[in-house]
Amino acid sequence: MLYQDKYVAFIDMLGFSALVQESAADMSKLDEIAEAIDRLKNTACCNPATALLFTYFSDCIVISSSRSPAGLADILSCIRMLAENLLVVDILIRGGLTVGSIHHDSQMIFGPAMLDAYRMECKEARNPMVLVSEEVRSDARAAGLSNLLTWDDEEPDRHYVHYLISYSAYDSNPRAGVVILDSQAALIRHFIAKRLLGAPGKILDKAEWMERYWNEKVATGGILGRVDRVADLVRPNARPFRSRLAVLAPQPGATSVD
Numbered sequence: 001m002l003y004q005d006k007y008v009a010f011i012d013m014l015g016f017s018a019l020v021q022e023s024a025a026d027m028s029k030l031d032e033i034a035e036a037i038d039r040l041k042n043t044a045c046c047n048p049a050t051a052l053l054f055t056y057f058s059d060c061i062v063i064s065s066s067r068s069p070a071g072l073a074d075i076l077s078c079i080r081m082l083a084e085n086l087l088v089v090d091i092l093i094r095g096g097l098t099v100g101s102i103h104h105d106s107q108m109i110f111g112p113a114m115l116d117a118y119r120m121e122c123k124e125a126r127n128p129m130v131l132v133s134e135e136v137r138s139d140a141r142a143a144g145l146s147n148l149l150t151w152d153d154e155e156p157d158r159h160y161v162h163y164l165i166s167y168s169a170y171d172s173n174p175r176a177g178v179v180i181l182d183s184q185a186a187l188i189r190h191f192i193a194k195r196l197l198g199a200p201g202k203i204l205d206k207a208e209w210m211e212r213y214w215n216e217k218v219a220t221g222g223i224l225g226r227v228d229r230v231a232d233l234v235r236p237n238a239r240p241f242r243s244r245l246a247v248l249a250p251q252p253g254a255t256s257v258d
Contacts, residue, residue: 003101003111006051007075007136009063010117011095013086014128014206016059032089039085043078050074053104061095062114064104069143072136076148076161079130083163088184088240090191092128092206096120097161099135127209129160150217167218183238185224189214193232 016036023029040061044054050071055062063078065071075097083093098120100113116133125131132140132149137159140146150162162168167188170181192214195207211227219226 001103003103004051005067005100006064006102006104006113007067007072007097007099008102008104008111008113008117009061009075009079009095009097009130010114010121011061011063011079011082011093011130012121013059013061014092014094015203016091020059035089036086036091039089040082043082043085045078045081047074052078054078055104055106055109061093062104062109062117064102064113067099067139069139069145072139072143072145073148076140076145079161080148080163080165083130083161084166085240087163087191088187090194092210093130093163094121094125094128095130096125096133097130097136098133099139125160128206129209129213130163131158131160152212152216162217164213164218167214167224168221170218170221170223172223182224183236184240185218186232186236187238187240189225189227189232190235192227193229196227196229197233 013036016033019029019033019036023033040056044056046052046054047065050068051064051066052071052074053064061082063075065075065078079095079097086093096117096119098113098116100111100116102111102113103109104111120131120133137149140149148162148165149159151157151159167181167185170185171178172180172182174180192207192210195203196211198204198207215226218224
């Protein structure tokens with residue numbers, strides 16, 4: 001049993017544990033839990049060519065891939081897909097993405113890199129972002145993948161995965177093979193607006209960060225619109241879609257730890 005040098009992401013599904021706790025008194029929450037878990041299963045993917053693996057347990061997810069340009073592209077795409085699939089059912093994610101030694105297979109996950117990614121998630125990220133280490137940022141620059149990362153103007157040294165990139169780069173002109181995102185965008189704005197009704201505290205802070213992220217990175221494109229704290233409280237008539245990548249094979253490398 002050996003360590004491998006890999007990109008490693010540790011991701012938390014924010015609020016999922018609370019949702020499970022609430023389900024004991026409110027059985028309607030079970031449908032939300034089932035939908036979230038089903039989406040995890042459908043997002044979970046592997047790619048033997050880049051040693052991409054995806055494991056989830058409780059409200060946590062670990063993804064790893066080989067330290068190569070292709071491996072970095074795969075893990076960034078996997079994180080984006082995960083965020084896209086959960087945002088439209090009102091689940092935010094927060095995590096850390098680093099590089100280092102890990103053992104990751106269908107039975108076990110351990111290693112210094114996973115501990116580093118976990119520390120980034122729980123100690124550094126704070127907001128619903130997947131924070132990247134300086135090494136990952138440097139590798140992304142060398143691989144020509146810097147466009148898949150972004151940052152806030154007030155914290156330019158803290159780069160994170162740009163999981164709204166599909167929305168920020170969206171062109172509303174219909175084209176074959178291109179997903180229409182208008183209704184999905186409306187759903188996300190709706191969930192953000194609902195969260196903004198919360199009492200002051202960490203939950204509201206996260207909602208305000210999501211509002212800024214959407215307005216500064218997506219709405220500035222002039223197509224999908226800003227979060228309207230009043231109008232967006234009305235739930236749109238939209239069915240959440242699921243993101244997939246043809247190059248990633250679902251299920252075989254995905255594992256769950258009970």
